[in-house]
Amino acid sequence: MVKIYRILVSQSLAETLSYRFTAVLTAIFGILFYVIELVTGGVYFSFTPTIYGWNFLDYLNLITTANLISYLYQFLFVAGHEDLVDQILDGNLDYSLLRPVNAYWFHASYRVDFPSLVTLVLTAGIETGILLKLQPTPLNLLGYLAAVIVGVAFVFALNQIVVTAAFWIDGMTALDGLPEYLMSASARPAKIYPRLLQQLFLWVIPSLAITNVPAQFGHNRPSWLLAWSALVTGVLLGLSYWEWRRGLLRYVSAN
């Protein structure tokens, strides 16, 4: 498995190097939009020192962690997901189904998106700085890392479910952007939302929990919410695998 993944990663790197200009620009734009979020956050907190108990540093921690999760997803999985939609719609899945590997994981890890690695490293650097300032206990730091991993798995599961829907629906490109919109709307303190929305996105589709839980490990230890979001993520992953198996039954090859 590791060997296959190493080959896939080196193929991705070769592809990126042949599109250097694009890679550099993608990284610059990532930084640009992070700076805009930073400035906007600065504007919010120039009027009040805290919002629902979050100070500016906590808020920075929140948006940086949300970015970290989304860049980790982008780096590891987004290129594979984009490719998978095309493969399903074009009827070209046979080549990977024939391989003696699990096709679900083969497609999930098919490509690594190196352009987002630059922004990922930068975001991780900023996050390290924030964590050094917040000084969480070792146990809290462990909780933070676990929450980030759960977060990436959650975003992966949501996207996988949407992408695999291509077995049934064609041309709903609009649907593909849905997880991204959900996650960017979730990169805010949960308490700013009305109670009903809070409950929905903390407990049912825990996208607010995914971003808010790691950011709270600076001070608190929201272990229950972390355990719950990990559980829901596990269920969603299982669901996406089941969807994949069902989808393959409907799959029609073009070869």
Added chain:
Amino acid sequence: MSYWQTFQNALTTTLTYRGNLVLRLLTVSVEIAVASFMWLAVYRFSGQDNVAGIGSSQMVVYLAVVNVLALIFSASPIFTLSALIRNGNLSVMLLRPINYFRQSFWTYVGQATPYLIIYGLAIAFISPVFRRGWGYGLASLGLIILTYVMFFSLISGVSLISFWLVQVWPLRPVLNALFLLLGGQAFPLQILPSAWRWVALNPFALAGNQLTLLLLGKLSVHQLTIDLAMAAGWLVLAIVVVKVAAAFVPMRGSAVNG
């Protein structure tokens, strides 16, 4: 008359892809809601009901309107021209007995019509603009039209760059970022300290921030006059850029159809 058909075509296209239109309005609504909830929390915890002259309920209207304006002032002409040049189909356009820029303008209007109607209805029903006398109402209408033509001309000026660059897609995120920061889409520019007020005179701010304040009835006669003058200034600059650049356009027989 031919431009009327151009306008109709663009409008029909926008309305035919209803799914796209609905989805775009939906995503913009989510963005407005997120920003509104964040601002309402800021109002609540700052203990004041007035941030840079804007009350909390007005802030929600501000965010809604400025996001609709961001849809109206799109950068699509850049990508249309770039595609025409790369396909080598521009010559087909140039052969027609019409002016390319005028046609492009009416396409621009046609594409934005649903959003223009939303803005127009808001101006007519919510806004106090027309309650401030005929002179002010007419001047406001003048500012809206002038800003619209000015922004289109500037975008057209920028679009000529596609004669030299093969890839223009990076302009899209750059222009989005400019509208967010300089156009007042992320936050109203009045919040900036007074030494930074001149930022509100850039073309993006005239299109986003100032037209929103106009709708909210927050533009004094003095500011309205300055904005009219600035819009006219930017328009002249844009026209000069288009004329000068057009003179240098490399017409290297790149058409694919002879």
